[in-house]
Amino acid sequence: EAQVTQNPRYLITVTGKKLTVTCSQNMNHEYMSWYRQDPGLGLRQIYYSMNVEVTDKGDVPEGYKVSRKEKRNFPLILESPSPNQTSLYFCASSSPGQGVNQPQHFGDGTRLSIL
């Protein structure tokens, strides 16, 4: 089954404790991205990657890191989490190989609470 898998689905942690949210897709998609969703603000893009070893900042990259060492994986790293990073996070992927402007495939989300 074609899917984007995020882990963990829920995490409660404390300020300053490094964490990683993993994202993996099995569709051989070139494009992957991370969003955060906050009430009243919609989806805001954190980082995106056009392909392996290529990453770019989105609209709200501060406090986050990403890497794209393999095509299928795109982990989101919070080196020193702070309470303002408490949010619902989504990973997404798509492929231009099927034609331009293809829809995004989303994971089920990771709810992070930073105390």
Add this chain to the structure above:
Amino acid sequence: GDSVTQMEGPVTLSEEAFLTINCTYTATGYPSLFWYVQYPGEGLQLLLKATKADDKGSNKGFEATYRKETTSFHLEKGSVQVSDSAVYFCALSAGSYIPTFGRGTSLIVHP
């Protein structure tokens, strides 16, 4: 830059009512337009799309027509059900595969 504006919610309807969620956009070139739906506790999933002017996307009883002259892509459904309660996102993708999303509109359908 590109942008998508959709009506603020929540939209509250009774079952079997007619639904319209407005979406307008600004973009360079000829974007593809999408509606995504997010059910409670889940990620976004594609509901329908249209790739050129006058195209109509449809799925699960929902429809939206790509109107280039009014730069709009309004979502409609003739008779909503309680199970349609969700958040709906309008989005576009123009010239690359980096999408632009609206802020989402929450729909609440009462029995």
